[in-house]
Amino acid sequence: PRMRPNRHLNTLILLASLATLFSSLTGVSSKTAETETEGRRYKIHKFLSDRDAHLASKYPLPTTIEAANAEIEKFALTETVSTVRNALTLECKRQFIAANHRANSGEMPSLFPASCPKDGGNKKKGDGKPHMVFIGGSKDLKRAERIVETLGTNKLKPWKPAEHFVFVVDPSSGDEDKDRKLHQKVTKSAAKLANTRVVTMAEVTELGLSGFGSYDKVKIPPKPTDRGVRLAYSMFVSPNDPLWRIHRVIHSRVIHSIYSEKDFFFVHVDAQQAYASEKEREENEGKAKAALQAVLDIMAPMVAKGNMRVEPIFDVSWGGTSMLNAELAMAEALLEMGDWDYWINLSSTDYPLKPIDQLRDYLHDTKHWGYNYGWGAYQDPDDDEKNQGLKSTFVECEGHSFRVNDKFPIPRGVKLQGGSSWFVLGRPFVQWIDDCLAMGWHNRSSAGECSTVLMMLDYGQYKINFEEVFYQTVQANTGFCDIIMNEDLRFINWSKDRDDVHVGCMHWEEVDWCGNSPQVMTEDKFDEGRSKDDRFFSRKYESPVVFDYMDSVLGINTTSTMPEPLRTKMNSDNVLIEDPKGKNVAFAKVAYASSNQVNDDGKAFFSSNVLDGNMNTRWSSDHDDEAQWIVVKLDADDKPVCNITEVRLFWETAYAAVYDLQTSENGKDWKTVVKVTRENRKRPQTKKELTHVHAINDGKGAMMAGLKLRLKHRATRWGYSLWEIQAYGSCDGSVPGSVYRDAPTS
Secondary structure (H helix, E strand, O other): OOOOOOOOOOHHHHHHHHHHHHHHHHOOOOOOHHHHOOOOOOHHHHHHHHHHHHHHHHOOOOOOHHHHHHHHOOOOOOOOOOOHHHOOOHHHHHHHHHHHHHHHHOOOOOEOOOOOHHHOOOOOOOOOOOEEEEEOOHHHHHHHHHHHHHHOOOOOOOOOOOOOEEEEEOOOOOOHHHHHHHHHHHHHHHOOOOOEEEEEHHHHHHHOHHHHOOOOOOOOOOOOOOOOOOEEEEEEEOOOOOHHHHHHHHHHHHHHHHOOOOOEEEEEEOOOOOOOOHHHHHHHHHHHHHHHHHHHHHHHHHHHHOOEEEEOOOOOOOOOOHHHHHHHHHHHHHHHHOOOOEEEEEOOOEEEOOOHHHHHHHHHOOOOOOOEEEEEEEOOOOOOOOOOOOOOEEEEEOOEEEEEEOOOOOOEOOOOEEEEEEEEEEHHHHHHHHHHHHOOHHHOOOOOOHHHHHHHHHHHOOOOOHHHOHHHHHHHOOHHHHHEEOOOOEEEOOOOOOOHHHHOOEEOOOEOOEEOOOOOOOHHHHHHHHOOOOOOEEEOOOOHHHHHHHHHHHOOOOOOOOOHHHHHHHHHHOOOOOOOOOEEOOOOOEEEEOOOEEOOOOOEEOHHHHHOOOOOOOEEOOOOOOOEEEEEEOOOOOOOOEEEEEEEEEEOOOOEEEEEEEEEOOOOOOEEEEEEOOOOOOOOOOOHHHEEEEEOOOOOOEEEOEEEEEEEEEOOOOOOEEEEEEEEEEEOOOOOOOOOOOOOOO
């Protein structure tokens, strides 16, 4: 049953947290991010540790890297789709093996309880009563299947079951082997049916029928009459963000725009641990500490007031479940910190569009009060194009989400809903989620309505981007289904001004998958967002110029207190690349490559795209390290008629970690003029760093007929991908060329 909200403040934990923060601020302690969180174990930590202890006790896991590598080779996918072979640590490899065992053992949850009152029972009022169908033999199973097929299909909306069912297996043969086979047959049958789950008679006897039934719909709580709407914020800050942006976003967004002593704040500073070498570890650990200290310095006055906490809890990486897990920990902390009405999550690239009191007024309005806000669309689990890899098993470790296998069970029995990571959730729902989490991993399948929460959370630990699905799906399949508003109150720039035929699915270094991300906000888009009555935050922002414009509109100054070194760095980042000398003589010439990626849907990524002057089209090679290259031909007759002083390479996220830049005077013999290695060029942290600028002969230039990139090692599991190649200098006479030619036949 749903538990009563527990609103008591855990004073000891809060004081311990504040003491830790005080130590960080005063320099008394030099603890790392990991050490700082040792004193606080959130419910999600216990949930995960109980799961890991179970897996370690049930499945044999290797104790050496050599043995782990041998085990992984038995199930690893090809290198074109998975990077599991690239994991460095034994712990990470053991997680792969445990996840593979679990995905293949039948232990993973695939049938989920659903108890939305409007999906079952009386179609007009939704009494929420399930159909209990008792099955003692094969004949009973066939009868049960006919019942579900007759009552359980809504022909107008096939994704929304008209009724929901519980198959109670109560075998009467007295033969243990026959009884086991019957249970297997019932389970297999239920997996194909709408909104149907399987339990045993022993479970029904233990929990009673109510343990498998639906609940009355959640009632909207009364509005506060003695105060306005109080808000709780959780915010993510990444150490990979430039410090000037951390300072400016937090200073402007929190101090000037949304901070109030009556609200509550939790700032999570990610402690990312994705290191390629010990040297990189040392450099990035210092950067993470600097980011944490920068946030602490800015937030010190508010932390001292007691309504703000700044902590690193998880090593959050894009695509992994660490974001969802960190959110659940922050929700637990915010519930303890005080009495509030709505929880809002923000990233480091979010910005308010309007004064925050306008959001309070909106939520206090009778039309909007009491509802949970979060955008989500129906997710067809059988649609491979849109289901975010539901058939694949993912494990997040070393700052990356690795694709382990493609044998994960498809979730049945619930309506999957999702699509956005951003929400505004009412306290009753957040409190209920936290209370369910307290029931623990071991009770996940016997926790009444909380089983939907716990089983979905367990399931999501092996998925990507599950924070976009979890909250919406839990609401849609429990008593909260009647108070969902399909809107996240954000303005996000999803403009389609890019050529999607050429851009395709964007590559990500952090996950063995691809996806799409919003465009950065411009001044015009900021104004468009402000003009909409139901939009209060917007994302994402990167340009200091846009920050300046927003400051002027909102009447604030977010650079006045910025330290001079950060101001200098901000100004330099505002210039994407210094203006080149000369003309881009490679424009509209001829490019050909070792391979050109063509997707199954017909999207092609030809080499000619790198010379068309369009930063929204790209070339992409096959997903292979072997013998990949791309050539730019500057002269039709292969004569050295161009003096090139500088070459610029605009990489997509799927960049080359190791490559040679070569030149030729005749189009046949190639000379290496630049060698790029992992040692002389660090892993990019910003989009600007994905642009490689190479001076030829110290800027003096060299005569050439063409240039070539000899690509040696990929930075991601994808192929090599370039938006544009530019060659600056001058050419003798008119050099013809065509964008629409490709690799020669010989």
